[in-house]
Amino acid sequence: MDDTTRLLKDLTEAHGIPGYESPVREVTRRYLEGLGELSQDKLGSLICCKEGTAPAPRVMLAGHLDEIGFMVKQITDEGFLRFLPLGGWFDQVLLGQRVIVKSRLGDVVGVIGVKPPHLLSADERKKVVEKKDMYIDIGATSRQEVEEAGVRPGDPVIPRADFAVMANGKSYLSKAFDDRVGVAIAIAALRNLQGCEHPNTVFAAATVMEEVGLRGATTSARVINPDVGIVLEADIAGDVPGVKAEESNVKLGKGPTILLYDSRMIPNLKLRDLVMDIAAELGIPVQLSTIEGGATDGAAIHLTNAGVPTVVIGVPARHIHSHSSILHRDDFDHAVQLVTHLITRLDADTVAGLTQ
Numbered sequence: 001m002d003d004t005t006r007l008l009k010d011l012t013e014a015h016g017i018p019g020y021e022s023p024v025r026e027v028t029r030r031y032l033e034g035l036g037e038l039s040q041d042k043l044g045s046l047i048c049c050k051e052g053t054a055p056a057p058r059v060m061l062a063g064h065l066d067e068i069g070f071m072v073k074q075i076t077d078e079g080f081l082r083f084l085p086l087g088g089w090f091d092q093v094l095l096g097q098r099v100i101v102k103s104r105l106g107d108v109v110g111v112i113g114v115k116p117p118h119l120l121s122a123d124e125r126k127k128v129v130e131k132k133d134m135y136i137d138i139g140a141t142s143r144q145e146v147e148e149a150g151v152r153p154g155d156p157v158i159p160r161a162d163f164a165v166m167a168n169g170k171s172y173l174s175k176a177f178d179d180r181v182g183v184a185i186a187i188a189a190l191r192n193l194q195g196c197e198h199p200n201t202v203f204a205a206a207t208v209m210e211e212v213g214l215r216g217a218t219t220s221a222r223v224i225n226p227d228v229g230i231v232l233e234a235d236i237a238g239d240v241p242g243v244k245a246e247e248s249n250v251k252l253g254k255g256p257t258i259l260l261y262d263s264r265m266i267p268n269l270k271l272r273d274l275v276m277d278i279a280a281e282l283g284i285p286v287q288l289s290t291i292e293g294g295a296t297d298g299a300a301i302h303l304t305n306a307g308v309p310t311v312v313i314g315v316p317a318r319h320i321h322s323h324s325s326i327l328h329r330d331d332f333d334h335a336v337q338l339v340t341h342l343i344t345r346l347d348a349d350t351v352a353g354l355t356q
């Protein structure tokens with residue numbers, strides 16, 4: 001396992017749902033140590049400042065720390081946990097999945113369950129089960145056993161899944177590539193910048209609570225006061241059965257994506273074109289993407305102060321917002337190369353030109 005694979009494994013296996021990012025923040029902090037000056041905003045976003053040859057422009061990189069998860073809502077008399085979602089879950093990927101409840105006494109393993117199919121009528125069996133009818137089973141036989149395990153309403157619940165390198169050696173399987181891949185790109189780009197000059201100051205933000213409304217991006221952008229924003233995200237790969245070409249052309253292994261549109265941001269067009277020109281110069285394959293039903297930290301960052309020219313660079317991932325997403329190593333490496341070169345090109349004149 002090389003350094004990059006280890007980085008992606010460590011980041012994706014770390015626990016961190018909206019409002020409970022401390023475990024993944026500590027892993028990220030360990031990787032950022034020595035790459036720049038570390039600070040934190042008051043919601044918990046981690047900021048690493050790496051000075052180049054000029055104090056400005058101030059370049060903000062953003063990848064979000066949080067993954068989607070759940071919170072314990074109620075405990076039933078029989079010893080089951082009712083839960084609420086933190087972030088956008090598709091009900092059909094939940095049943096039978098393992099979770100970890102972070103109780104005050106430690107980690108408690110559980111599984112998401114529903115009434116057994118053997119006890120359902122033929123009609124009931126055809127219906128989609130909704131989250132509100134599911135529960136978390138920690139193996140308890142009474143409310144008292146749940147309480148003895150230290151589980152209380154409000155406890156965070158984390159998807160449980162491990163990292164694996166897949167058969168072709170290039171595809172990686174793990175939870176939380178959305179958006180630990182963005183955090184990993186920022187770390188790798190900062191490593192590259194240790195050995196080269198850049199005409200600006202870089203602020204890499206590992207933001208909190210993106211999945212519940214871009215909250216950490218809002219506060220960290222106020223702290224950073226950026227002149228330009230580069231959002232690093234997991235994008236949606238459309239190369240799975242059932243997706244039509246007109247819905248998505250994005251494929252695993254065919255290059256990082258440049259987001260042309262999402263529901264809450266249109267990128268700065270000059271910055272978008274600069275990214276495409278740099279990719280063409282370097283021979284980096286890129287794919288163009290549009291997300292009509294979603295947004296990124298860019299939505300918050302580009303509305304900071306009088307406005308911030310912002311672009312989103314993505315790594316395609318299959319099955320995001322589930323326990324098991326897949327991305328391709330080549331796309332990751334190309335994204336790091338692209339972001340590193342982009343940063344070295346963002347001098348004062350270029351950034352001023354983006355909004356003239």
Ligand SMILES: [Zn+2]
Pocket residue numbers: 064178179210233234
């Ligand atoms: Zn995301």
